[in-house]
Amino acid sequence: MADFLDFSGEEEQKKYGPAPEGSIVFVKLEVRRANADNADPSNPYYSVARSGLKQINCQFEIDRGTYQGCKFFHNITLPVSMQNIQLSPGQTTSCKIGGAQLKAICEASGKPPKAKDITSLSGLVFPIRVGINPKSYIDKKGIERWNNDLNKVITPSMPEFAEVKTQGEIITDGPVCCASTAHQSSQEFGSNNGYASENTAQPSEAVTVNNENIDEVPF
Numbered sequence: 728m729a730d731f732l733d734f735s736g737e738e739e740q741k742k743y744g745p746a747p748e749g750s751i752v753f754v755k756l757e758v759r760r761a762n763a764d765n766a767d768p769s770n771p772y773y774s775v776a777r778s779g780l781k782q783i784n785c786q787f788e789i790d791r792g793t794y795q796g797c798k799f800f801h802n803i804t805l806p807v808s809m810q811n812i813q814l815s816p817g818q819t820t821s822c823k824i825g826g827a828q829l830k831a832i833c834e835a836s837g838k839p840p841k842a843k844d845i846t847s848l849s850g851l852v853f854p855i856r857v858g859i860n861p862k863s864y865i866d867k868k869g870i871e872r873w874n875n876d877l878n879k880v881i882t883p884s885m886p887e888f889a890e891v892k893t894q895g896e897i898i899t900d901g902p903v904c905c906a907s908t909a910h911q912s913s914q915e916f917g918s919n920n921g922y923a924s925e926n927t928a929q930p931s932e933a934v935t936v937n938n939e940n941i942d943e944v945p946f
Contacts, residue, residue: 744797
């Protein structure tokens with residue numbers, strides 16, 4: 728006699744990402760150790776970019792909903808007070824943007840905006856609006872694909888915060904690839920499970936803004 732099989736308690740199927748651009752999702756943060764070749768001597772979790780700016784390499788994992796489990800990586804430049812080089816105006820702006828992101832992460836997760844150590848941010852869960860990283864990669868099937876990127880942390884003062892707290896996620900019909908860098912379609916979900924390469928976020932490449940080199944900041 729055949730066994731009776733009951734699959735009713737199994738989880739729903741997940742989409743493998745990336746989440747469409749503009750979607751608001753809850754993510755869990757992990758501050759990752761820097762690579763040995765660019766780690767700051769004062770702290771193994773600080774990376775030093777070629778410009779000399781200190782950054783942290785963050786892993787964001789979607790914590791719930793349609794794209795639960797999808798991961799991407801993003802560098803955050805540390806605030807002005809944590810730098811030890813002479814900063815140009817552009818670099819100062821980068822530091823202020825990074826500091827604002829870190830403050831917003833604390834606010835969005837209900838944590839006081841102070842920490843004894845940067846690793847205390849690991850494990851925080853909060854909502855963000857995602858973008859699409861313009862730097863694509865080629866998966867194991869030879870298909871060009873993209874990862875998400877951090878567009879904005881959604882804090883309690885923003886109207887979207889209450890909405891996403893209630894709904895769990897806000898998924899848009901935005902693109903899942905960057906049209907300006909696309910060489911072939913990435914609309915179908917692929918074998919990479921929406922997970923970024925381990926090398927997705929290294930200390931940012933230097934770019935020229937207002938005729939001076941600063942570290943790249945995505946927004």
